[in-house]
Amino acid sequence: MSKLLEVENLWVKFPTRTGVFDAVRGVSFSLGQERLGIVGESGSGKSMTGRAILRLIRPPGMVTADKMELEGVDLLGRSEREMRKVRGQQISMIMQDPKFSLNPVMRVGAQIMEAYRLHAKVSKKEAKLKTIAMLEAVAIRDPERVYRMYPHEVSGGMGQRIMIAMMLIPDPKIMIADEPTSALDVSVQMQVLEIMDKLVTDRGMGLIFISHDLNLVSSFCDRVLIMYAGRVVETLQADKLHEAEHPYTRGLLNSLPRLDAPKDRLDVLKRDPAWATDESVSG
Amino acid sequence: MSGIEIEGLNVWFGEYEERVDAVKGANLSVPKGGSFGLVGESGSGKSTILRAIMGLAPTWSGKIEILDKPVENPRGRDFYRAVQMVFQDPYASLHPRHSVDQVLSETLSLHGFTDIDKRISKLLDDVGLGPSFRFRYPHQLSGGQRQRVAIARALAPEPQILLLDEPTSALDVSVQAEILNLLTDLRAEHKLTYLMVSHDLAVVGHICQDIAVMQVGEIVETLGVEDMRAMRTKHPYTKHLLESSLQSAAG
Numbered sequence: 001m002s003k004l005l006e007v008e009n010l011w012v013k014f015p016t017r018t019g020v021f022d023a024v025r026g027v028s029f030s031l032g033q034e035r036l037g038i039v040g041e042s043g044s045g046k047s048m049t050g051r052a053i054l055r056l057i058r059p060p061g062m063v064t065a066d067k068m069e070l071e072g073v074d075l076l077g078r079s080e081r082e083m084r085k086v087r088g089q090q091i092s093m094i095m096q097d098p099k100f101s102l103n104p105v106m107r108v109g110a111q112i113m114e115a116y117r118l119h120a121k122v123s124k125k126e127a128k129l130k131t132i133a134m135l136e137a138v139a140i141r142d143p144e145r146v147y148r149m150y151p152h153e154v155s156g157g158m159g160q161r162i163m164i165a166m167m168l169i170p171d172p173k174i175m176i177a178d179e180p181t182s183a184l185d186v187s188v189q190m191q192v193l194e195i196m197d198k199l200v201t202d203r204g205m206g207l208i209f210i211s212h213d214l215n216l217v218s219s220f221c222d223r224v225l226i227m228y229a230g231r232v233v234e235t236l237q238a239d240k241l242h243e244a245e246h247p248y249t250r251g252l253l254n255s256l257p258r259l260d261a262p263k264d265r266l267d268v269l270k271r272d273p274a275w276a277t278d279e280s281v282s283g
Numbered sequence: 284m285s286g287i288e289i290e291g292l293n294v295w296f297g298e299y300e301e302r303v304d305a306v307k308g309a310n311l312s313v314p315k316g317g318s319f320g321l322v323g324e325s326g327s328g329k330s331t332i333l334r335a336i337m338g339l340a341p342t343w344s345g346k347i348e349i350l351d352k353p354v355e356n357p358r359g360r361d362f363y364r365a366v367q368m369v370f371q372d373p374y375a376s377l378h379p380r381h382s383v384d385q386v387l388s389e390t391l392s393l394h395g396f397t398d399i400d401k402r403i404s405k406l407l408d409d410v411g412l413g414p415s416f417r418f419r420y421p422h423q424l425s426g427g428q429r430q431r432v433a434i435a436r437a438l439a440p441e442p443q444i445l446l447l448d449e450p451t452s453a454l455d456v457s458v459q460a461e462i463l464n465l466l467t468d469l470r471a472e473h474k475l476t477y478l479m480v481s482h483d484l485a486v487v488g489h490i491c492q493d494i495a496v497m498q499v500g501e502i503v504e505t506l507g508v509e510d511m512r513a514m515r516t517k518h519p520y521t522k523h524l525l526e527s528s529l530q531s532a533a534g
């Protein structure tokens with residue numbers, strides 16, 4: 001399997017009042033034409049890892065790595081102009097707060113159309129048809145109406161699907177999806193996942209799928225990285241997630257509420273300080 | 284005593300051919316101290332029902348009663364003391380240039396509390412955020428940390444009724460378990476009333492006694508949690524929802 005992305009010893013640091021805070025601490029992994037899941041503690045550095053790959057960490061935040069390569073070519077040394085090209089054409093990211101990433105004063109349809117015309121030289125009419133088709137593809141019920149809406153008028157799950165539709169436009173080599181389906185009901189979720197799945201299997205895209213939904217990651221992804229306090233504490237084959245050994249991962253599996261097995265109180269994790277200081281494992 | 288009583292609620296946006304009927308003839312009733320879940324299709328009107336209760340829907344008709352009293356238009360300070368909401372989109376509901384400390388102290392002083400410092404520490408602790416987060420701004424927090432600030436802010440005025448719109452959807456399951464246990468404890472201690480939206484049926488089943496299922500603006504079925512667990516449903520959409528969610532949980 002050819003490597004699309006290689007990351008070695010990635011650090012993301014933020015200066016704060018009380019000293020430098022390390023949000024990502026020495027993370028290494030590679031991505032091929034596969035679905036790589038990332039799960040982990042809230043605040044463990046999942047989103048920052050995604051943003052660092054796209055060089056979207058704003059100063060005073062700092063990023064260092066021994067290696068960060070897209071198809072064997074260095075990403076860290078590229079100019080901002082070159083990076084804009086990478087973001088527009090080669091690596092797409094679906095942000096965790098979808099509505100926040102849309103332009104609030106521009107209609108949804110116009111935004112998708114603009115993104116599409118930047119990518120493909122087509123007439124306005126053609127772009128509009130394509131836009132409506134994309135909204136339909138992400139299972140939006142009334143695409144003509146949503147086309148004319150402003151971002152604040154769409155529901156949480158509609159916002160998420162609009163972002164997904166936009167990120168599919170450039171036919172990226174790598175897609176980083178940060179909690180892309182957290183606001184979707186199960187049946188719509190399945191349809192959206194199918195679209196992403198097709199891109200991986202048919203076009204050889206690499207997908208980084210950040211999610212806290214353990215069952216979903218286990219059934220949808222090929223491999224999983226488990227993050228805790230800025231480090232990767234365990235990597236697993238996705239279908240073996242339920243056989244995880246690290247106590248953090250075990251704890252996660254035990255804190256899930258279950259429809260078929262109700263209980264009054266859910267188990268909570270006892271966090272061991274050693275989990276934060278152990279060496280990062282490589283994925 | 285009744286906590287939330289809604290009868291024949293309609294909510295619409297726009298006029299004439301642009302009109303969207305987001306909620307159509309919804310009925311639901313949550314006793315004081317009860318806990319009610321809203322589930323259903325994306326875009327079916329769940330958030331709109333909560334927003335209408337909060338007085339954030341521009342055009343609506345029907346009956347909304349809180350603690351046996353019809354709501355006033357606009358809602359008064361007493362209303363916001365009694366009813367608080369955790370919004371689906373925590374980023375949009377937090378002011379970008381207000382630190383966590385400012386957000387919480389503002390809410391606390393607005394509602395007449397004086398021991399603000401102590402309360403902020405307690406609130407942050409309750410939602411699993413240490414003191415180091417107190418002077419952060421929203422953009423310096425992760426998605427789940429922002430959601431917990433939004434929960435802390437809603438708990439700050441010690442409301443009697445909490446409207447929760449996907450309150451744990453951005454949280455990893457270990458933090459989710461802590462927040463759900465906190466909600467369970469608060470309800471037991473203070474007889475709080477919850478109206479919760481979630482697409483995660485296991486979460487709804489854990490917290491709620493009764494569940495309404497929505498599809499394109501309508502409540503198509505209301506059922507008790509035992510019936511939901513046993514798949515005793517009348518409506519095909521409910522059945523479909525339950526089946527797909529059990530399937531995805533099984534992997």
Ligand SMILES: Nc1ncnc2c1ncn2[C@@H]1O[C@H](COP(=O)(O)OP(=O)(O)OP(=O)(O)O)[C@@H](O)[C@H]1O
Nearest residue numbers: 014023042043044045046047048423424425426427
């Ligand atoms: N500008 C900043 N200054 C200081 N700390 C920051 C800043 N931005 C993020 N952080 C911290 O970096 C850590 C990692 O954040 P990140 O957003 O990657 O978490 P995450 O794993 O995506 O969590 P979640 O699941 O809650 O979204 C968090 O603890 C966060 O508080």
Ligand SMILES: Nc1ncnc2c1ncn2[C@@H]1O[C@H](COP(=O)(O)OP(=O)(O)OP(=O)(O)O)[C@@H](O)[C@H]1O
Nearest residue numbers: 153155156157158296305325326327328329330331
């Ligand atoms: N301000 C508005 N103007 C026009 N239409 C609106 C407005 N707010 C909501 N709507 C529409 O009302 C319908 C219901 O939206 P709502 O946000 O209640 O859905 P939801 O059930 O919460 O969905 P989700 O699970 O995706 O969050 C949607 O079709 C939405 O586009």
Ligand SMILES: [Mg+2]
Nearest residue numbers: 047096425426
């Ligand atoms: Mg995140």
Ligand SMILES: [Mg+2]
Nearest residue numbers: 155156330371
């Ligand atoms: Mg909603």
